[in-house]
Amino acid sequence: MTDFSIVIGGEAGMGIMTTGAIFSRIASQSGYHVFDYVEYPSLIRGGHNAYEARIAEEEVGTLCPTVDLLVCLNEDTYVRHKSKLHPDSVVIYDNEEFTISDDCQRIAVPFKKILQELKGQAVMKNTIAIGAALAATGTDLSRLNTILEKQFAKKGEEIINFNKKFAEMGFNHVETNYPLLVKNLLAGKPAETKLVISGNEAFSLGSIIADCRLYAAYPMTPASTVLTTMAAWQEKTGIIVRHSEDEIAAINTVIGASFAGARSSTGTSGGGFALMVESVSLAGVTEMPVVIFIASRPGPATGMPTWTEQGDLLFAVHAGHGEFPKIVLAPGDVYEMLELTAKAYNLADIYQLPVIILSDMYLSESHRTLTKSFLDSLITGYKIERGKTEESSKFKDQSSKYLRYKITDDGISPRLIPGAPGIYYQANSYEHLEDGHTTEEAKPRIDQVHKRSRKIDTYFKNHFQSPAVFGDLGKSDTVFVGWGSTKWPILEAQKQLKNQGKETAFVHFTHVYPLSKELVQPFFPAGKRYVLVENNSQGQFGKLLRAETGISVNENILRYDGRMVTPEEIVSRVNGLTSSRV
Amino acid sequence: MSTIQDFSGYTPTWCPGCGDYGIGIAIKSALVQLNYDPSQVAAVFGIGCSGNMNDFLNAYAIHSLHGRAIPNAIGIKLANHKLPVIVVAGDGDCYGEGGNHFLHACRGNHDITVIIHDNCVYGLTTGQVAPTAQKGFKSKSTPAGIIEVPINPTALALTAGATFVAQAFAGDTPQVISMIKEGIKHEGFSLINVLQPCVTFNKINTYQYYREHIHKLGDGYRADNLQAALTEALGINQEKFPVGILYQTKRSTYTGELPQVAEKPLIGKQRFTDFEKLVPDFI
Numbered sequence: 023m024t025d026f027s028i029v030i031g032g033e034a035g036m037g038i039m040t041t042g043a044i045f046s047r048i049a050s051q052s053g054y055h056v057f058d059y060v061e062y063p064s065l066i067r068g069g070h071n072a073y074e075a076r077i078a079e080e081e082v083g084t085l086c087p088t089v090d091l092l093v094c095l096n097e098d099t100y101v102r103h104k105s106k107l108h109p110d111s112v113v114i115y116d117n118e119e120f121t122i123s124d125d126c127q128r129i130a131v132p133f134k135k136i137l138q139e140l141k142g143q144a145v146m147k148n149t150i151a152i153g154a155a156l157a158a159t160g161t162d163l164s165r166l167n168t169i170l171e172k173q174f175a176k177k178g179e180e181i182i183n184f185n186k187k188f189a190e191m192g193f194n195h196v197e198t199n200y201p202l203l204v205k206n207l208l209a210g211k212p213a214e215t216k217l218v219i220s221g222n223e224a225f226s227l228g229s230i231i232a233d234c235r236l237y238a239a240y241p242m243t244p245a246s247t248v249l250t251t252m253a254a255w256q257e258k259t260g261i262i263v264r265h266s267e268d269e270i271a272a273i274n275t276v277i278g279a280s281f282a283g284a285r286s287s288t289g290t291s292g293g294g295f296a297l298m299v300e301s302v303s304l305a306g307v308t309e310m311p312v313v314i315f316i317a318s319r320p321g322p323a324t325g326m327p328t329w330t331e332q333g334d335l336l337f338a339v340h341a342g343h344g345e346f347p348k349i350v351l352a353p354g355d356v357y358e359m360l361e362l363t364a365k366a367y368n369l370a371d372i373y374q375l376p377v378i379i380l381s382d383m384y385l386s387e388s389h390r391t392l393t394k395s396f397l398d399s400l401i402t403g404y405k406i407e408r409g410k411t412e413e414s415s416k417f418k419d420q421s422s423k424y425l426r427y428k429i430t431d432d433g434i435s436p437r438l439i440p441g442a443p444g445i446y447y448q449a450n451s452y453e454h455l456e457d458g459h460t461t462e463e464a465k466p467r468i469d470q471v472h473k474r475s476r477k478i479d480t481y482f483k484n485h486f487q488s489p490a491v492f493g494d495l496g497k498s499d500t501v502f503v504g505w506g507s508t509k510w511p512i513l514e515a516q517k518q519l520k521n522q523g524k525e526t527a528f529v530h531f532t533h534v535y536p537l538s539k540e541l542v543q544p545f546f547p548a549g550k551r552y553v554l555v556e557n558n559s560q561g562q563f564g565k566l567l568r569a570e571t572g573i574s575v576n577e578n579i580l581r582y583d584g585r586m587v588t589p590e591e592i593v594s595r596v597n598g599l600t601s602s603r604v
Numbered sequence: 605m606s607t608i609q610d611f612s613g614y615t616p617t618w619c620p621g622c623g624d625y626g627i628g629i630a631i632k633s634a635l636v637q638l639n640y641d642p643s644q645v646a647a648v649f650g651i652g653c654s655g656n657m658n659d660f661l662n663a664y665a666i667h668s669l670h671g672r673a674i675p676n677a678i679g680i681k682l683a684n685h686k687l688p689v690i691v692v693a694g695d696g697d698c699y700g701e702g703g704n705h706f707l708h709a710c711r712g713n714h715d716i717t718v719i720i721h722d723n724c725v726y727g728l729t730t731g732q733v734a735p736t737a738q739k740g741f742k743s744k745s746t747p748a749g750i751i752e753v754p755i756n757p758t759a760l761a762l763t764a765g766a767t768f769v770a771q772a773f774a775g776d777t778p779q780v781i782s783m784i785k786e787g788i789k790h791e792g793f794s795l796i797n798v799l800q801p802c803v804t805f806n807k808i809n810t811y812q813y814y815r816e817h818i819h820k821l822g823d824g825y826r827a828d829n830l831q832a833a834l835t836e837a838l839g840i841n842q843e844k845f846p847v848g849i850l851y852q853t854k855r856s857t858y859t860g861e862l863p864q865v866a867e868k869p870l871i872g873k874q875r876f877t878d879f880e881k882l883v884p885d886f887i
C-alpha cells in the first residue's frame with residue numbers, strides 16, 4: 023500500500039516550491055492523497071528550502087518522521103535530512119557534487135552534466151530532478167508533460183519541448199541505470215477527482231463562494247498568498263483587491279465597503295493584525311460585518327516569519343479596546359477552512375460584527391488533497407445569508423424613523439444599505455442612541471451594551487458549533503483537547519496509539535470564541551485524563567476554556583519552536599516516555 | 605430640491621466664533637447647490653472638533669476613528685462608486701495620525717473629496733499642537749515651542765499625485781462653498797484645506813492673522829501648472845497663504861481603472877458563480 027514520504031531540497035530561490043507543487047499535483051492526479059509542507063527561511067535567495075510531502079492511499083495531514091525518497095539539488099539538503107534516512111531510503115543526488123557515506127539506497131543523477139550538455143539554466147535542475155523522482159516512484163512522464171505544456175503554453179512549442187527534454191533525461195537516467203531501485207509508489211489507482219489546495223487558497227476560494235467582493239490587505243508572511251491568489255482572480259471573478267498602504271488602511275477600507283453593502287475581508291499575520299486592532303473595535307461598535315483572516319507565525323514582533331505557531335489565539339480573542347462581541351473560528355484543515363470561511367461571511371452579516379478566521383503557517387501554506395465532490399456539495403449547499411436588512415420603502419412616509427441601532431431581543435438591528443433614497447443614518451464610533459447619534463447618557467449606553475452582547479446569546483442558540491469528537495469519548499480514558507491546525511497531528515497520534523492498543527478520544531474545537539459552558543461541558547465527562555495539545559508555550563486555549571467555561575485541562579503537550587507538534591511526540595508524551603516541556 | 609434644513613442635524617456644539625461654523629454651513633450649502641439630498645451623499649468624519657459635525661450634518665455617514673476616515677471613504681467608493689463621498693477631518697487627524705492614508709489616497713486618485721479643518725491645534729483634547737503649526741508654536745504639549753517645521757498640506761498633496769488641490773479660508777464662506785463644490789464635481793482625489801481659526805486654543809492663527817496673510821489666486825492664475833502650484837504652496841514658508849484652486853488635472857480615478865466596475869458598481873453586480881473556472885488552478 024502506498025504511503026511514503028518525499029523531500030526535495032535545494033537552495034532558496036531555485037524553484038523548489040514550484041517543483042514540489044508539481045509533484046503533489048501529479049500524486050493527486052494519480053489517485054493518492056497528499057499532504058505537503060515547505061519549510062523555508064525568510065530569504066529570497068540562498069539558505070535552504072525543502073518541500074516535504076506524504077503521499078498515501080488514505081487521507082493524510084501530517085509529515086513523516088522519516089524520509090523514503092530524498093531528492094538533493096545540493097549537498098545541504100543531504101546534510102540537513104540525512105538523520106531522517108533509513109536503510110531503504112532512496113537518495114537522488116549528483117555524485118559529482120558530493121558523496122554519500124550513510125546507509126541508504128543511492129541514485130546518482132548527473133544534474134550538472136545534463137545541464138551543461140543541454141545548455142540549460144540552473145533552475146532546470148528541478149525539471150531533471152522531478153523526472154528522476156517520477157521514475158523512482160514508478161510512474162511515467164505523461165502528467166508532468168501535460169503540466170509543462172500548460173505552464174509554458176504562452177512561450178510556444180520550442181520552449182515546451184526544451185523543458186520536457188530535461189525531465190526526460192532525469193527520467194531515462196533512473197530507468198536505465200537503477201531499475202532495481204524503482205518502486206511502484208505512484209503506479210496510479212482509480213480515485214475521485216481531488217484538488218491540491220493550501221489553507222490560504224481554501225480561504226480565498228471560500229471567500230469567492232461566499233460572494234466576497236472586496237479584499238484589502240498589506241503583504242505579510244504567511245498570509246500574503248491570499249492577497250496574491252485573490253488578486254490573480256480579479257479578472258475571472260470580478261472581486262476588487264486593494265493592496266493598501268498598511269494594515270490599518272486595509273481593515274478600514276473593508277469597513278467602508280461593508281458599510282456601503284459589499285461583503286469584504288482582509289487578511290494578515292499577527293503583526294499586521296496588531297495594527298488593525300483599533301479598527302476591530304470600530305467594527306464592533308459600529309456593528310459592521312467584517313471578516314478578518316489571520317495566518318499566525320511565531321512572534322513576538324517580527325518573530326520567525328516563515329514558521330508556525332498558534333500564538334495569537336488569546337490576542338485575537340481579546341483584540342480591540344472596550345467590550346464588544348466578536349466571533350473567532352479556527353479551521354483544522356482545508357475542508358474546515360472552506361466551510362468556515364464561507365460560514366464566516368454569513369455570520370458577519372447576520373450578527374454585524376467582526377469574524378476572525380484564525381489560521382497559521384502550517385495550515386495556510388501546507389497543501390492537501392480535497393475531494394472535488396466536497397467542494398461541489400459545499401457550493402450547492404451554501405446559502406448567502408445577509409441577515410436582517412430593511413427596505414427603504416418602509417420609511418418613505420416619515421411616520422416611522424429608521425433606527426440603525428434599534429434595541430431588539432436578539433441584539434440584531436436591521437441594516438439598511440446606504441444609497442436608499444429618502445433615508446440616511448450614521449454609523450457611529452462614539453456610543454450612540456438607537457438612531458446613531460452620539461450619546462453620553464447612562465441609560466442608552468447601557469441599552470446599547472446589552473443589545474450588542476445579546477448577539478452572542480443568539481449566536482449560541484443559532485450558529486455555535488460544538489467541538490467535533492474523534493474516537494469514542496465514552497470508551498476512552500485519554501482525551502485529547504485541541505483546536506485549529508493541530509487536528510491532523512492529533513488524529514495521526516490517535517491512529518498510532520490505536521495500533522498500540524490504546525483507544526483515545528479527541529475533542530477538536532473550531533468555534534473557539536465565544537464559548538458557552540452549557541454547550542461545552544458535555545464534552546468533558548469527569549474521570550478522564552485530558553491532554554491539551556497546542557502549538558504555543560502557554561496553552562492559550564486551555565486558559566480560554568478555563569476562563570469561559572471553568573473547565574480545566576491539567577496536562578499539556580506544547581510546542582513552540584516554530585515547528586508543528588508531531589504525532590510521534592504526542593504518542594511518546596502520552597505514553598509517559600518524555601518529560602513535560604513546560 | 606433639498607434645503608439647508610434637510611442637511612441640518614443637531615445644533616452644533618462648537619465654541620462661539622469657531623471657524624467650523626463657516627465650514628459646516630459651506631458643506632451643506634455646497635451639497636444643496638449641487639442638488640443632492642442627504643440620502644445621496646456619503647460622508648466620513650474623523651475624530652476631533654471637525655468630526656463632531658457627524659451629529660450636525662444629515663447624510664449616510666460614518667463617524668470613524670481618529671486618522672482613519674480616508675480608508676473608510678475609499679472602501680465606500682470601491683463598493684459604490686456612484687455615491688459621492690466626502691471626508692471631513694482635522695489637520696491632526698488627517699496629516700498626523702492618518703498621514704499615511706492621505707499620501708496614498710492622493711496617489712490612488714480615489715474619487716473622494718477631503719475637507720480638512722486646518723487650525724494648527726488639537727481643539728477637542730484642549731489645545732495641543734498640530735502638525736500644521738508653525739515652528740516655535742507654544743502649546744500644552746510643546747511648552748518650549750514645537751521643534752518640527754509644519755506640514756505643508758497642499759505641497760504634500762501636489763507631490764503625492766492629488767488631481768485637485770485647493771485652499772480656502774473659513775472666514776470666507778462663499779469661497780469655501782465654491783471650493784467644496786468644485787472639489788465634489790472633480791473626478792478624482794480632491795483636497796480642500798480650509799484655514800480655520802480656533803478661537804479658544806490658537807491665539808496666533810486668528811481671523812485677523814489669516815485676513816492679513818491670505819491672497820486669492822487671481823484670474824491670471826492657471827491651475828493646470830504643477831510647478832506654479834508648488835510655488836504657491838511653498839509660499840506658506842513665508843506666511844503667504846494662497847486661497848483658491850492651486851491645481852487641477854485629469855487622471856483616471858482608481859475605480860475608473862478597474863474593469864470590474866466599468867459597467868456597474870461593485871454592490872450592484874451579479875454574484876459570481878462560475879466556480880469551475882477556478883478549479884483548474886488546483887487540479
